[in-house]
Structures are given as C-alpha cells and as structure tokens.
Amino acid sequence: MTQAPVTVTVTGAAGQIGYALLFRIASGQLIGPDTPVKLRLLEIPQAVKAAEGTAMELDDCAFPLLHSVEVTDDARKAFDGTNVALLVGARPRTKGMERGDLLEANGGIFKPQGEAINAGAADDIRVLVVGNPANTNALIAQAHAPDVPAERFTAMTRLDHNRALTQLAQKLGVSVTDIKKLTIWGNHSATQYPDLFHAEVGGKIAAEQVEQSWLADEFIPTVAKRGAAIIEARGASSAASAANAAIDHVHTWVNGTPEGDWTSAGVVSDGSYGVPEGLISSFPVVARDGRFEIVQGLDIDEFSRARIDASVAELSEEREAVRGLGLL
Ligand SMILES: NC(=O)C1=CN([C@@H]2O[C@H](COP(=O)(O)OP(=O)(O)OC[C@H]3O[C@@H](n4cnc5c(N)ncnc54)[C@H](O)[C@@H]3O)[C@@H](O)[C@H]2O)C=CC1
Numbered sequence: 496m497t498q499a500p501v502t503v504t505v506t507g508a509a510g511q512i513g514y515a516l517l518f519r520i521a522s523g524q525l526i527g528p529d530t531p532v533k534l535r536l537l538e539i540p541q542a543v544k545a546a547e548g549t550a551m552e553l554d555d556c557a558f559p560l561l562h563s564v565e566v567t568d569d570a571r572k573a574f575d576g577t578n579v580a581l582l583v584g585a586r587p588r589t590k591g592m593e594r595g596d597l598l599e600a601n602g603g604i605f606k607p608q609g610e611a612i613n614a615g616a617a618d619d620i621r622v623l624v625v626g627n628p629a630n631t632n633a634l635i636a637q638a639h640a641p642d643v644p645a646e647r648f649t650a651m652t653r654l655d656h657n658r659a660l661t662q663l664a665q666k667l668g669v670s671v672t673d674i675k676k677l678t679i680w681g682n683h684s685a686t687q688y689p690d691l692f693h694a695e696v697g698g699k700i701a702a703e704q705v706e707q708s709w710l711a712d713e714f715i716p717t718v719a720k721r722g723a724a725i726i727e728a729r730g731a732s733s734a735a736s737a738a739n740a741a742i743d744h745v746h747t748w749v750n751g752t753p754e755g756d757w758t759s760a761g762v763v764s765d766g767s768y769g770v771p772e773g774l775i776s777s778f779p780v781v782a783r784d785g786r787f788e789i790v791q792g793l794d795i796d797e798f799s800r801a802r803i804d805a806s807v808a809e810l811s812e813e814r815e816a817v818r819g820l821g822l823l
C-alpha cells in the first residue's frame with residue numbers, strides 16, 4: 496500500500512447497483528491499484544441490515560486495498576471526511592406517481608445529502624449522482640452545498656456513452672477501442688442525444704460511415720431507450736452496467752482521459768453550446784489534473800442543434816419544477 500486511504504461513500508448501498516459496485520470499489524478499480532479505500536455505506540433504516548450483510552461479504556473477500564467498511568443511516572456520519580460520494584440511492588417512480596411527485600420525493604433525499612456533504616466532506620470531494628432523475632438530483636444536492644465548488648457535482652451519463660460505443664462498434668464491426676470522441680449531450684433520459692458527428696472511427700467521422708436512416712431511426716432511439724429495454728428484458732433496471740459506468744466515470748475523473756479522446760459526463764454548464772448556465776447537462780468532457788473540462792469549439796449542425804436543445808429544454812423544465820417545489 497503506497498498511498499493514504501481514500502474515503503468513498505455509497506448511498507443506496509443495499510440496492511442492486513450497490514451490490515454490483517461495492518466489490519469493484521473494494522478491489523481497487525475506482526481510483527487505482529495503489530489506493531486503499533475506506534468504504535461508508537449509507538442506507539435508510541429499513542435497509543441497514545441488508546447493507547450490513549453486504550459489509551460482511553466485503554470482509555469475507557479479504558481485499559488487500561479495503562481499509563474498513565462502515566454502515567450507517569446517518570448522512571452526516573456517512574459523508575464526514577468523504578473524498579468520493581456515489582449517490583445511488585433514490586426514490587424510484589411507482590404506479591400513479593407524477594414527475595413532480597418523483598422530483599419532490601428525491602428532493603427529500605438529495606437536499607439533506609447535499610447539506611451533509613457541505614458540512615463535512617473532504618476539501619477534494621467529488622460527487623457522482625447515479626440515482627434518477629440523475630441530472631436534476633445532482634442539481635438539488637449541489638444547490639445545498641454552497642461551500643463546495645459546483646464543478647464537483649456531476650451526473651452519470653457514462654452508461655449512455657458506453658451503450659452508444661457498443662451500438663456503433665457492432666454496426667461497423669470494429670472494437671469499442673477504435674471509437675474516439677463520442678458524445679452524449681443533455682439529460683440522462685429518453686431525450687438524450689448521442690452524437691456521431693464528432694465521433695471518429697479509424698480517424699474518420701463516424702456519422703459518415705453509417706446510413707443517415709440508421710443513425711436517426713435506430714442508433715439514437717436504441718441508445719436513448721436502452722434503460723427501458725433492459726427493464727423489459729430483465730424485469731429490473733440496469734445494475735451491473737450502471738455500476739461499471741460509475742467506476743468508469745470516477746476513474747476517468749481522477750486519472751484523466753487519454754490523449755486524443757474525450758468522454759461524456761453530466762457537469763455544471765458554464766453556458767457552453769447554448770446550455771443555460773448552472774444546469775447539470777451532459778457534454779463532451781476531458782479530464783485533466785483531476786478536473787473535468789467541457790470540450791470547446793465543436794461545430795454543431797442543425798440536426799444536432801435541435802436534439803441538444805430538446806434535451807436541454809427538458810432539463811430547464813426539471814429545474815423550474817424543483818424551483819417551484821422550493822428545492823433550489
Ligand atoms: N444514471 C444512470 O445511468 C442510471 C441510474 N439508475 C438509477 O439508480 C438508482 C438506483 O438503482 P438500483 O440500485 O437499481 O435501485 P434499488 O431500488 O435496487 O436500490 C436503491 C437503494 O437506495 C436506497 N435508498 C433510498 N433512499 C435512500 C436514502 N435517502 N439514503 C440512502 N439510501 C437510500 C434504498 O433503500 C435501496 O436499497 C435508481 O434511481 C435508478 O433509476 C439506474 C441505472 C442507470
């Protein structure tokens with residue numbers, strides 16, 4: 496062990512993503528193979544026992560990098576001194592629930608968690624929100640952590656990015672590693688826009704290597720509705736792939752993007768590409784020196800513009816809705 500331990504807090508630790516995520520974090524895949532990890536698992540009181548069971552299993556793996564595991568239902572304890580917070584636990588939509596009800600229920604989770612992060616997290620805290628609606632939940636948490644730089648709050652669109660990589664790789668009969676500069680724009684929802692007009696395969700623009708009808712009528716809807724397709728097939732929402740994307744997101748954030756490539760992440764808009772300032776929207780980003788930076792200067796044609804605008808309009812509506820609920 497060559498480095499000081501990093502404290503990683505996972506909320507919703509007893510859930511299905513939590514179960515797919517925790518063992519990978521404990522094995523060193525989140526930050527790197529030289530960094531020991533202190534795990535904090537936050538759950539609601541009814542699920543603490545199940546989280547304790549997972550903690551027992553983590554012990555039973557004897558992971559060399561796992562320094563300790565603590566389980567709690569107290570957000571202040573969970574985020575005290577935390578370096579990386581993975582906010583996975585959220586209120587799922589249930590029958591008869593309107594969008595506003597969902598936003599309000601999640602406000603009750605992400606507001607106090609933002610406050611607890613503000614009160615006690617480490618100075619270098621990085622937050623990834625996975626729980627849906629991820630972008631707006633991230634916005635709520637960020638709004639309640641005024642002492643933490645806003646850029647430290649991010650929302651996960653890496654799963655969408657990874658889904659898009661594989662759809663394109665399968666279409667062109669190439670490896671996912673042959674694809675560079677793919678982008679997911681906007682909201683982690685069915686309005687998201689997976690962009691192939693800047694993506695490159697073998698150094699050439701991807702959109703020019705596929706039929707326009709495939710791009711518009713198959714690729715975009717397949718990626719955007721993949722979450723629903725998994726639920727239909729599995730009877731439960733994506734779990735291992737979501738956990739994998741969370742690992743990818745944080746690993747990239749800490750360790751950087753490769754030269755000549757970028758990734759996608761929901762980050763606070765600085766007004767780039769006409770996305771209203773302050774919204775947490777997905778952009779093409781590079782990670783350098785432990786920070787995400789929005790890739791600048793891309794030409795956006797009419798086709799892409801309309802799709803980015805539609806998804807960003809949805810994010811603006813969600814922001815207005817949570818403002819109306821007094822959550823911002
Ligand atoms: N951004 C993305 O790409 C994806 C996001 N998701 C979202 O991730 C979330 C979690 O999914 P699953 O693990 O499958 O759900 P799950 O229902 O299996 O687990 C959620 C866990 O969160 C816990 N929880 C609820 N409120 C909490 C609170 N205030 N503090 C701590 N824990 C709390 C629950 O007790 C439960 O154990 C859902 O909102 C889902 O929609 C899922 C897939 C992809």
Ligand SMILES: O=C([O-])CC(=O)C(=O)O
Nearest residue numbers: 627654721722723732733
């Ligand atoms: O669609 C869902 O409910 C889960 C999700 O966010 C995804 O799989 O992308």
